Amino acid sequence: MKYAIILPDGASDEAIPELGGRTPLEAARIPHMDSVARQGRLGRVVTIPDGYPAGTDVGTLVLMGYDPKVCYSGRAPMEATAQGLTTTPDQMIFRCNFVHLADGLMRDFTAGHINQDDANELIAALNASVFPGETCAFHAGVSYRNLLFLSNAAGMRLQCAPPHDNADQPVDRLWPKGEGQERARALMARAHEILADHPVNQRRRARGEAWATDIWLWGQGIQVPLASLEERFGLKGVVITAVDIIRGIAVGMGMDLIRVPGATGYIDTDYEAKGRAAVQALDDYDVVVVHVEAPDESAHQGMAEEKTKSLERIDQAVVGPLLEALRAHGDYRILVAPDHATLMSSKAHDAAPPPFCFAGTGVGPGSGRPFTEAEAAATGILLDPGHTLLGAFLRG
Numbered sequence: 568m569k570y571a572i573i574l575p576d577g578a579s580d581e582a583i584p585e586l587g588g589r590t591p592l593e594a595a596r597i598p599h600m601d602s603v604a605r606q607g608r609l610g611r612v613v614t615i616p617d618g619y620p621a622g623t624d625v626g627t628l629v630l631m632g633y634d635p636k637v638c639y640s641g642r643a644p645m646e647a648t649a650q651g652l653t654t655t656p657d658q659m660i661f662r663c664n665f666v667h668l669a670d671g672l673m674r675d676f677t678a679g680h681i682n683q684d685d686a687n688e689l690i691a692a693l694n695a696s697v698f699p700g701e702t703c704a705f706h707a708g709v710s711y712r713n714l715l716f717l718s719n720a721a722g723m724r725l726q727c728a729p730p731h732d733n734a735d736q737p738v739d740r741l742w743p744k745g746e747g748q749e750r751a752r753a754l755m756a757r758a759h760e761i762l763a764d765h766p767v768n769q770r771r772r773a774r775g776e777a778w779a780t781d782i783w784l785w786g787q788g789i790q791v792p793l794a795s796l797e798e799r800f801g802l803k804g805v806v807i808t809a810v811d812i813i814r815g816i817a818v819g820m821g822m823d824l825i826r827v828p829g830a831t832g833y834i835d836t837d838y839e840a841k842g843r844a845a846v847q848a849l850d851d852y853d854v855v856v857v858h859v860e861a862p863d864e865s866a867h868q869g870m871a872e873e874k875t876k877s878l879e880r881i882d883q884a885v886v887g888p889l890l891e892a893l894r895a896h897g898d899y900r901i902l903v904a905p906d907h908a909t910l911m912s913s914k915a916h917d918a919a920p921p922p923f924c925f926a927g928t929g930v931g932p933g934s935g936r937p938f939t940e941a942e943a944a945a946t947g948i949l950l951d952p953g954h955t956l957l958g959a960f961l962r963g
Contacts, residue, residue, distance in 0.1 A: 570802070573904075574627065577623075591911075597879060597882040604938035608948070612629075644788045648819050659787050662785050665713065676730035685770075692765055717750075743785075806856045808856075808860075825844050838885060859885065861874075922944075
């Protein structure tokens with residue numbers, strides 16, 4: 568049996584005026600996803616349990632069959648795992664975004680989607696600078712998505728706001744709060760001083776680009792080991808993604824990674840290259856997972872048509888070719904499941920259960936319905952706890 572899992576990040580949404588009162592899934596031409604839903608099982612899944620942040624970290628852990636009550640401590644530790652980084656017992660790992668703050672607002676949570684060379688240079692500058700009274704290390708990630716390792720911090724108990732959920736919001740209500748908030752805010756204030764007149768930012772201002780005015784700390788936690796996919800199901804798997812949070816979960820699951828040239832983790836990603844890589848991977852792996860960030864990024868930017876287009880591209884370039892290849896391999900199953908909703912109205916993640924669908928060998932009678940939020944709700948199927956979905960897909 569061959570298995571394919573497609574994760575269109577943040578695909579679920581609400582009806583929006585720009586699309587004639589439809590959701591992006593309703594507005595998009597997605598015949599292959601619709602076929603999976605019609606021929607197979609369609610429903611909704613609780614990817615964000617009560618009390619947990621609505622994000623890719625929690626949502627993807629749940630979709631990959633893990634109970635966050637057991638194995639979740641924060642987003643940043645998973646991204647550290649993706650980079651092969653480990654901590655000492657006294658350290659806390661933070662996600663460290665480059666952001667652009669102006670007029671007291673979170674103007675750009677990506678610092679103009681800062682390019683990798685600029686981000687690397689700024690990370691090097693932070694590491695070369697003195698943070699009074701602190702032992703810390705910055706690690707470059709992908710573009711604006713970086714990490715901070717802070718020593719003597721295991722006892723910190725902070726509530727930190729994800730910057731991507733607070734676009735254009737006042738930052739005075741977003742600063743870290745709780746035990747250790749003074750340390751976190753002092754680190755951010757010192758970084759602001761270091762970045763202010765750095766040559767990278769001078770060049771970006773001269774070009775009329777958003778620049779990295781600040782770092783934003785969030786997603787903190789410690790590393791928690793995961794049982795591997797092979798231990799749980801006896802299957803060999805591979806993941807195709809361009810973002811570190813998914814890479815970290817994959818590494819923790821003992822799955823291989825395929826890095827696809829042209830896969831950016833943004834709306835300009837090479838969908839066709841991801842689809843080709845996934846089809847080729849079916850020859851060597853039992854389970855092939857393809858994650859595409861573009862729907863989520865489109866919603867965070869408030870681009871309804873771009874979100875719809877990204878879903879169409881995923882359907883055409885990833886789901887369609889995988890369906891054809893799976894059928895050629897014989898027995899197969901295919902699952903399409905967003906990790907969470909990302910709402911155009913708020914430009915933020917939402918915990919509402921997203922739709923899922925899977926079809927293939929031995930799945931049983933089909934739903935006869937297309938792949939949309941409303942049609943999934945109409946089936947009356949709601950998987951709660953959501954981490955049971957993977958077992959149902961692989962073994963049910």
